[in-house]
Amino acid sequence: MKKKLVIVESPSKSKTIEKYLGSDYAVTSSKGHIRDLSTSGKDGLGVDVENEFEPKYVISKDKKDVVKDLKKAVKDSDFVYLATDPDREGEAISWHLAEVLGLDETLENRIVFNEVTKDAVVDALNHPRKIDTNLVKSQETRRVLDRIIGFKLSKLLQKKIKSKSAGRVQSVALRLIVEKEREIDAFKPEEYWHINAKFLKDEIEFSGELAKYKNKKIEIHNVEEANSIYERLNKEFIVSSVKKTKRNRDSKPPFTTSTLQQAASSQLGFSAKKTMSIAQKLYEGIDLKSETVGLITYMRTDSIRLSDSFVQDADQYIEQVYGKKYVGKRKVSKKKENVQDAHEGIRPTSVERSPESVKEHLSNDEFRLYKLIYSRAV
CATH class of the missing domain: 1.10.290.10 (Topoisomerase I, domain 4)
Structure with missing residues (x-):
């Protein structure tokens, strides 16, 4: 009697899940992505830039045996569940698996769970859905951007500064660093001074900052002004304001x-x-x-x-x-x-x-x- 097949990404996860599902199910893994953009065509992009950025996919060299085993497992099963990771990348892997293994993409055979526990896995099997094509297109767009920016910019940087590589993330990070550096270079520092004093009143010591001089708010721009004001201060001071604050410290949210x-x-x-x-x-x-x-x-x-x-x-x-x-x-x-x-x-x-x-x-x-x-x- 044929079993239902569950395909996950990781071999260790497949072993865990197999223990939950019993003898009616077989669980195997794709070991991550099974195919990627080709390195053929113009500039080796694997993307037809002149034809609406049409991607060309090929099975990865190190995954040919994996695909062969998966095809055999699919043939020996009566239904296939795609249980890759619950994110955009996982959704794309499920789509690639459906394409390569000849699965009907209109079937509700995509299952997701946020934790690898028996309750979560069983609940996911009770609520299958179709592959989310919007998530797949989102991942595909990101991968195409990676390839176009990575290949073209890397060649330029290798030629100019002998850098190893650049990509969608590094190039933006570099731009942010450059913009921040320009802000730092353009900054014009302005000197300012404060006059602080310690007081003793009724055996209580406290500190205060000089806020007004001759009933006017003061701005002190250099050491000469600071010394001049300091020399002319008398020994009588008025506390103009006392500010009391109460702070609540909230627990930090769970980790992202x-x-x-x-x-x-x-x-x-x-x-x-x-x-x-x-x-x-x-x-x-x-x-x-x-x-x-x-x-x-x-x-x-x-x-x-x-x-x-x-x-x-x-x-x-x-x-x-x-x-x-x-x-x-x-x-x-x-x-x-x-x-x-x-x-x-x-x-x-x-x-x-x-x-x-x-x-x-x-x-x-x-x-x-x-x-x-x-x-x-x-």
Whole structure:
């Protein structure tokens, strides 16, 4: 009897998911992208610039055996689910798989899940959809831009300054640096001075800044003016205003991809590459003896939204472990412009899996990063 086939991106994720689904399913992986733009044609772009930027795709050399195995697996199955990562890149990989494997692209066979847990995977299988062509076109446009800018600009830079490469991101970053440098060069510094004093009144010491001189607001432009005013000050001073402020410090929102990389760099000394590599393992699944489960939600996100179910679980957990007074009021963040918000912020898949409870199953670096993510979310 033929099985249903589930195709994911990563081999380690396929092993985790296979344990959830039982004997009716087979799970395999594409190991990322299976094809890319050709390097043939004018300028080796793999893009027909004169014909509405039509891309030409070829199967990657190192993926020919993978494609061969996938075609055999498809032939031996009675239905295929495309379960690549839940982002724009993952959507494009699903489309490429459908094209190369001859799948019907009108079928509702695309499934997505934000965390590698049994409940999330089973729920995704109950809610399949069609491949989102808008996301596919978005990724395709970005890839075409990468190729055109990368190939053309890289050749120019190699010729002029012997630089290795440039691309869609580096070229814009360089432009921003140049603009900022020009601002710095154009800046005209203006000298200014302040006069401060320490006072003792009723055995209380406090400091103050000279705000007015001869009942006029003062601006001091150089040391001579400062010394002149200082010499003419008498010993009687009037406190013109006392400002009291009260500050509330809100909890920080859960991590996004960029804030996780920043925190891991400053607190753990991890490079961005190392952070994402460890996060990928935590997302795809860790063997906890009794079960294999993803410990964190998908780590490529710019959203700080948290699911209602996680928030409820976390509130109950905090009250039970720390006491009711520690259950804080959550600050609801307004959705920012240009935030895709397709996923939640990065959080543990279960608040019950505290860092200490899973420590023996993690490497030291995995434990440290998981603890950082868990603490920030909870």
